[in-house]
Amino acid sequence: MSPRSWLFAVALLVGLVSSLPADEYRTWSDVSGKFTVQARLVRIEENYAILEREDGVKVAVEISKLSPADRQYIERNLPENPFIVIEDKSAKKLELPAAPSTSAEEPLAGTGFRPYFIEHANTGVAIDWSKVKPIPIDPSVDWTLTVPYAKPITRKVQSFGLPAKIDMFEKVTALVTHPLANSVVVQYTATRPGRQEKSHRFVFCALERQKVAATPPGSEDSSALAIYPSSVSNEFFFVCRRDKFGFGNRDVLSINSPMASGDPSAPFLRVWFTWTPYETMTGAARDVKWADFPNERTLVTCSGTGLILIWNLANMQPEASLQTTMGHVPALSPNCQWLAFATRDQVGILDIETRRIVALQNTPRPQAFPILAFSPSGKKLACLTNQRMISVWDVASGKLEADFSLPSGIVFGEKFLFPHDDFILGGDRYLLHWKSQLLVWDYKNIEAAAMLGDLTCVVFSQSSAAGVGNVSCLGLTHIPHAAALQVL
Missing domain, CATH: 2.130.10.10 (YVTN repeat-like/Quinoprotein amine dehydrogenase)
Structure with missing residues (x-):
């Protein structure tokens, strides 16, 4: 498997996931209208909508199988940038801290506890x-x-x-x-x-x-x-x-x-x-x-x-x-x-x-x-x-x-x-x-x-x-x- 194809596989496995702000419970239905569920939208993962019912059970449904109204609801709640970084060639340097101060005259931010x-x-x-x-x-x-x-x-x-x-x-x-x-x-x-x-x-x-x-x-x-x-x-x-x-x-x-x-x-x-x-x-x-x-x-x-x-x-x-x-x-x-x-x-x-x-x-x-x-x-x-x-x-x-x-x-x-x-x-x-x-x-x-x-x-x-x-x-x-x- 080439690095390019493997990175694509990683993207599928990790999932292009978007956290959504919607907390409301609403009625969702499939394209035919025969099946419905009362749930809230948790997130979008790949081409699936992850829903949570009122009893806490999570269900996944393909977005393409949802009703047009439900798909429009998802589009309105998508964040502006749905992409995540798969490989960042610039991510090579980490800003490392200097040695922590052990002087009582130079306290560091935090709880004040020093181990x-x-x-x-x-x-x-x-x-x-x-x-x-x-x-x-x-x-x-x-x-x-x-x-x-x-x-x-x-x-x-x-x-x-x-x-x-x-x-x-x-x-x-x-x-x-x-x-x-x-x-x-x-x-x-x-x-x-x-x-x-x-x-x-x-x-x-x-x-x-x-x-x-x-x-x-x-x-x-x-x-x-x-x-x-x-x-x-x-x-x-x-x-x-x-x-x-x-x-x-x-x-x-x-x-x-x-x-x-x-x-x-x-x-x-x-x-x-x-x-x-x-x-x-x-x-x-x-x-x-x-x-x-x-x-x-x-x-x-x-x-x-x-x-x-x-x-x-x-x-x-x-x-x-x-x-x-x-x-x-x-x-x-x-x-x-x-x-x-x-x-x-x-x-x-x-x-x-x-x-x-x-x-x-x-x-x-x-x-x-x-x-x-x-x-x-x-x-x-x-x-x-x-x-x-x-x-x-x-x-x-x-x-x-x-x-x-x-x-x-x-x-x-x-x-x-x-x-x-x-x-x-x-x-x-x-x-x-x-x-x-x-x-x-x-x-x-x-x-x-x-x-x-x-x-x-x-x-x-x-x-x-x-x-x-x-x-x-x-x-x-x-x-x-x-x-x-x-x-x-």
Whole structure:
């Protein structure tokens, strides 16, 4: 497939989507007038109108099949510019911030909170384990919740070009987002024949400005895990984990930021802070399996054996712990207020601020290596167990709504997203309608995916015959897209 034809395919998949201001519910009808629906117009995607009924169910209909009056209604509500950028050759330079001020005489805009890793950069920290309070798992806790309103973060569907891969051995190994951040980190890793060490480089993408910058390749083994949601507009920090082979060698975390160099398109990384969260442990218990920031004052980590720590970023100390199960990946709720967790026999929800378990129930079976994910609305919670079993719960009532095995031949691995209340995305490619347990779509060109509010952030890649000078694209899009909705 040529780069030109592949970009056209990307445009179809991402969709030429226009957000529409119409909030009114009205009667829509097809050309024949035999079929009608009371709904409001949500958006236009490709040649489909996406409508939402009063009960919240979304339907897709080809615009050409709508009545003339409905087509005129759509035309009146279209924005002036319905086009998005597919490839922006000028989007090569990212304006990088200068080093944040650590002087009390020069406060930066924002909430005024300055995390320990800035105020005490390069100093390290001695962890006081005596002050860590274990969070008890009380079996008497029931499951009745009021799902908090997930305030939508306005982001537009968009896509733009990424730097080409250096060669055929370079792969996307991490895609990191945060709902409160306006930047994305893409990590490329290459393992080349005859070389023992790996090559890594990071691409930083400013979403609002559609600008990118890539670090030069480096040999230090590390993986990007999380983006810090700084309230200061000109700051950008992200967390990396040391990634050496063997248990106990994925243990060191560092907080980094890209800094401007002589070449604006090739920043260097400044390491602000380095520490070992599970320094007293050994083996898998020492490894950091997962990490994320619920807010600018808090970091949550989970070890390889499932020990969750809640860190206070004011002093870089863990304040609370929760023991879950080995290989566990918890999930932050869309509003970052709750943390969904799983033990071998239970699933629960922890209120991060109060350090209290607010919901708990037994699972259908013992769970091995459970990976959790919230839907964008926060109304559904899914769990992938042993890389093949899926359970889905209603968050408000705790009702188990689905429990099934993946279709034969479908492998999710550890890549598990919940991009829509009715659909699950696994392996960064397989779209599953969990209510019917049907495989709806195979996004073969997606190399990495991550949630960003109600949009899915994806990296598309297409190699040339030589593996050099290939086309890569970062996109924010709706998954499922309109054509996938029509499959059901």
